[in-house]
Amino acid sequence: MRGIKPLVALSGALVLSMSLFGCQGEKASEGGSTTPSANGGSGKKLVIGFSQIGAESAWRTAETESVKAEAAKLGVDLKFADAQQKQENQIKAVRNFVAQGVDAIMLAPVIESGWDAVLLEAKKAKIPVILLDRGVKVSDDSLYTTLIGSDFVNEGRLAGEWLAKKLNGKGNVVELLGTPGSAPANERHKGFMDAIAKTPGIQIIKSQTGEFTRAKGKEVMEAFLKSPDSASINALYAHNDDMAIGAIEAIKAAGRKPGTDIVVVSVDSIRDAFKAIKAGELNCTVECNPLLGPQAFQAAKDALAGKKLEKKTVVPDVVYDTKPTDQFINDRKY
Ligand code: GZL
Numbered sequence: 001m002r003g004i005k006p007l008v009a010l011s012g013a014l015v016l017s018m019s020l021f022g023c024q025g026e027k028a029s030e031g032g033s034t035t036p037s038a039n040g041g042s043g044k045k046l047v048i049g050f051s052q053i054g055a056e057s058a059w060r061t062a063e064t065e066s067v068k069a070e071a072a073k074l075g076v077d078l079k080f081a082d083a084q085q086k087q088e089n090q091i092k093a094v095r096n097f098v099a100q101g102v103d104a105i106m107l108a109p110v111i112e113s114g115w116d117a118v119l120l121e122a123k124k125a126k127i128p129v130i131l132l133d134r135g136v137k138v139s140d141d142s143l144y145t146t147l148i149g150s151d152f153v154n155e156g157r158l159a160g161e162w163l164a165k166k167l168n169g170k171g172n173v174v175e176l177l178g179t180p181g182s183a184p185a186n187e188r189h190k191g192f193m194d195a196i197a198k199t200p201g202i203q204i205i206k207s208q209t210g211e212f213t214r215a216k217g218k219e220v221m222e223a224f225l226k227s228p229d230s231a232s233i234n235a236l237y238a239h240n241d242d243m244a245i246g247a248i249e250a251i252k253a254a255g256r257k258p259g260t261d262i263v264v265v266s267v268d269s270i271r272d273a274f275k276a277i278k279a280g281e282l283n284c285t286v287e288c289n290p291l292l293g294p295q296a297f298q299a300a301k302d303a304l305a306g307k308k309l310e311k312k313t314v315v316p317d318v319v320y321d322t323k324p325t326d327q328f329i330n331d332r333k334y
Pocket of ligand 1: 056059133134239241
């Protein structure tokens, strides 16, 4: 497998104070790129199929908007398919893109498994497949051209290390998992477990999927808070901000203080997460940048030009844990 190339060579993560750096962290991870010519050099208008998971979170919506905006800017004919969270809809969409003879396919795979057959059809049709934000487990990694996304294990590790420090090495954690079988859920859990393994005083006492949505995150947290041992909950680790924001509502409704009685750490760094940090209800968010449009089209252009691409391009993570200024919140692009 070819090497992993970080977009921005950052060792570990930067813990930024928003009041000092403003939106630097966002610019650092946005990773600009040269705008590829709309026709990929062949003279005709590029046609690219994009199979998107759905609109489960603010992060997902921001990713969709980033891809659509870049397509419009480049004059690419983007065939957009919303899978409503269902893998079978993504497989159908990819099959349709192959039948239409699109120039390239972008895929944000809802779960890791079950892609070999349809990706083989794209490969046989010589259509490059650019994976966005989530990876796949396939028998042969030549079935896709490249993956552009974050290092979810690192994000989980950063969240775990931050929480272990915040709790002074001792506390009971409840975990809201992302979509079962998805790369972010599997890997953010793994990274977090790796981090807290070094601090035996920290343990996860409950773990359940909130499906990356606010509604489900709130519902599951309500159930956690109704359990007999709810008084022993010291912290929440949510695999994304949307679930954390839903859980924060449940914590308040149960008469407890999010951010103080129950420490809250999550991932994504959406604008509402910074509003929650400013309100003292969320303690830390690990950025996972969704603005992948420019890199996605650059990769498609490079693939169509016959260039060899790295198997994975890692979008760097940034840890935010201090109260942001209003300017910083306003300047956030998502
Ligand atoms: C991460 C992405 C995850 C986000 C969630 O790359 O796949 O899915 O963390 C989104 O907000 O639903």
